[in-house]
Amino acid sequence: xxxxxxxxxxxxxxxxxxxxxxxxxxxxxxxxxxxxxxxxxxxxxxxxxxxxxxxxxxxxxxxxxxxxxxxxxxxxxxxxxxxxxxxxxxxxxxxxxxxxxxx
Amino acid sequence: xxxxxxxxxxxxxxxxxxxxxxxxxxxxxxxxxxxxxxxxxxxxxxxxxxxxxxxxxxxxxxxxxxxxxxxxxxxxxxxxxxxxxxxxxxxxxxxxxxxxxxx
Numbered sequence: 001x002x003x004x005x006x007x008x009x010x011x012x013x014x015x016x017x018x019x020x021x022x023x024x025x026x027x028x029x030x031x032x033x034x035x036x037x038x039x040x041x042x043x044x045x046x047x048x049x050x051x052x053x054x055x056x057x058x059x060x061x062x063x064x065x066x067x068x069x070x071x072x073x074x075x076x077x078x079x080x081x082x083x084x085x086x087x088x089x090x091x092x093x094x095x096x097x098x099x100x101x102x103x
Numbered sequence: 104x105x106x107x108x109x110x111x112x113x114x115x116x117x118x119x120x121x122x123x124x125x126x127x128x129x130x131x132x133x134x135x136x137x138x139x140x141x142x143x144x145x146x147x148x149x150x151x152x153x154x155x156x157x158x159x160x161x162x163x164x165x166x167x168x169x170x171x172x173x174x175x176x177x178x179x180x181x182x183x184x185x186x187x188x189x190x191x192x193x194x195x196x197x198x199x200x201x202x203x204x205x206x
Contacts, residue, residue, distance in 0.1 A: 004143045006109065006153060024197045036139060036200035038157055040107045040193035050109060050193050052155045054141055054200070090143035090153050094127045097139035097157070097200045 002035060002098065003058040004090030011047045015080035019049060022077050026069050033060025035098045047082075054092050105138060105201065106161040107193030114150045118183035122152060125180050129172050136163025138201045150185075157195050 011019050023039045030037065036054035055061040064070055092098070114122050126142045133140065139157035158164040167173055195201070 004141065004153070006155065020196055027197065027199060030199045034199050036141065036198070038107065038139065038155070038195055038198040038201065040195040043192040043194060050107070050191065052109065052141070088153065089146040091146060092141055092143040093123055094130065095139070095141040096130060096133045096137050097202070098141065099200070 002092040003055045003061055004092040005051075005053040005055070005061060005087065006090060007051050007053075007085060007087040008042075009049050009051070009077075010082045010084040011049060011080050012082055013047060016041060016047055016049060019077050019080050022073050023049070023051065025073060031060070031064035031067060031070070033057065034064065054095075054098055058089075105195040106158045106164055107195040108154075108156040108158070108164060108190065109193060110154045110156075110188060110190040111145075112152050112154070112180075113185045113187040114152060114183050115185055116150060119144060119150055119152060122180050122183050125176050126152070126154065128176060134163070134167035134170060134173070136160065137167065157201055161192075 009019070020039060020041065033056040034053070035056065036052070038052045040050045042048035042050060053061065112122070123142060123144065130140070136159040137156070138159065139155070141155045143153045145151035145153060156164065
């Protein structure tokens with residue numbers, strides 16, 4: 001079992017692509033314990049970004065938020081966001097594309 | 104860019120784990136074009152299952168639904184579901200765990 005996190009964030013008009021670029025920066029060095037991290041845009045809502053994540057554990061996820069590069073990305077993204085977020089915590093039971101080699 | 108699909112399904116009370124088992128059956132032979140397929144349970148809602156998927160294209164996703172094994176799994180799951188579904192179509196722009204080797 002892994003820890004999953006499905007979230008959305010709403011961007012201020014016209015800022016979506018900048019936020020996506022921020023979210024995808026640094027992926028050549030994924031955080032420890034990150035099995036899956038997917039960033040996408042909503043096909044029916046121009047200002048909505050979806051992020052789905054799978055981590056070895058919730059602790060790995062929480063630890064990633066304390067990394068300087070993560071904090072920096074969040075700080076840069078915040079002014080482009082409306083403050084409307086959704087998040088769901090999930091117990092991941094299996095799937096495709098979750099090879100531990102990604103972690 | 105890939106095709107992403109985030110969905111939920113609600114199960115009849117007590118049937119969640121059976122449905123999860125069905126959803127995870129056959130994963131040793133993922134469908135063509137499937138980059139990511141994650142099945143999890145909601146940590147705050149005992150009868151809710153989350154499925155997040157990434158495919159090379161929407162056509163690959165649609166084609167997978169016509170496979171006999173997929174149709175069979177859907178037919179077996181249906182009686183255990185309430186009929187309450189959500190789904191969101193997403194344009195996936197990148198991430199971790201999306202190696203095309205999975206496809």
